[in-house]
Amino acid sequence: MRNTAVAGLAFFVLGGIATAAPPAPRDQGDWPCRQIKVPDLSLAAIWNGPPIEAAAKTWREDTEVSDLASRLAARRTPTETAQKLIEDFAQGAGGARKERLLRLFAGVYDKLDRERGEVIAGLDRYGRAQKEMAEQLRERTQKLREAQDSHAGADKLKELSDDLQWEMRVFEERRKAMTFVCETPALIEQRLGALARSIQGALE
Numbered sequence: 001m002r003n004t005a006v007a008g009l010a011f012f013v014l015g016g017i018a019t020a021a022p023p024a025p026r027d028q029g030d031w032p033c034r035q036i037k038v039p040d041l042s043l044a045a046i047w048n049g050p051p052i053e054a055a056a057k058t059w060r061e062d063t064e065v066s067d068l069a070s071r072l073a074a075r076r077t078p079t080e081t082a083q084k085l086i087e088d089f090a091q092g093a094g095g096a097r098k099e100r101l102l103r104l105f106a107g108v109y110d111k112l113d114r115e116r117g118e119v120i121a122g123l124d125r126y127g128r129a130q131k132e133m134a135e136q137l138r139e140r141t142q143k144l145r146e147a148q149d150s151h152a153g154a155d156k157l158k159e160l161s162d163d164l165q166w167e168m169r170v171f172e173e174r175r176k177a178m179t180f181v182c183e184t185p186a187l188i189e190q191r192l193g194a195l196a197r198s199i200q201g202a203l204e
Helices: 001-019 053-061 063-073 079-092 095-150 154-181 184-203
Strands: none
Touching: 053 063, 053 095, 053 184, 063 079, 063 095, 079 095, 079 184, 095 154, 095 184
8 A cells, every 4th residue: 555655646746747837938948947937137127327338348357346246246245235335335436436336236247147147057957857857756656556566576566665755755855945946046136136226326
């Protein structure tokens, strides 16, 4: 009975994969999240200030700007702290205030855009791995059912059942962890938006 229950649970879990998220557009590929995949950030949706094309080419040359951009982009830096750092930087920027603030935003944008891209690429890999694991679970479930139908020995059935149960547990833990990770791109966007507003406010 236990072996039958494990096999039945596996079919239930794997069957839920198809209904766990709404249908995704064809170009979503291995994307594992409920959220629609948006590969690239739209600068215009985040930044209403002056153009940053020139600043994007020079921000790394300003050591203070580069260091501050890294600190602002780091999610371990609270948003309130980041906003105060921007205010202090703007006050001490002198005559080159506008140019340096544009460099600062260009640096923050570059860092967070890269981080977001890495997270999305990682989620694609994660989704691909989950698909492969789901297929392996289906194969193991089928083997267990075939062993049951052929009246295999108790030891063999227990071995197959234990292996299947262990892999199901790993699969479920990965799926639960994915729920949090799927929120990361949006959290990065929110942080970038808040920093953009603070830097833009310092420009005015």
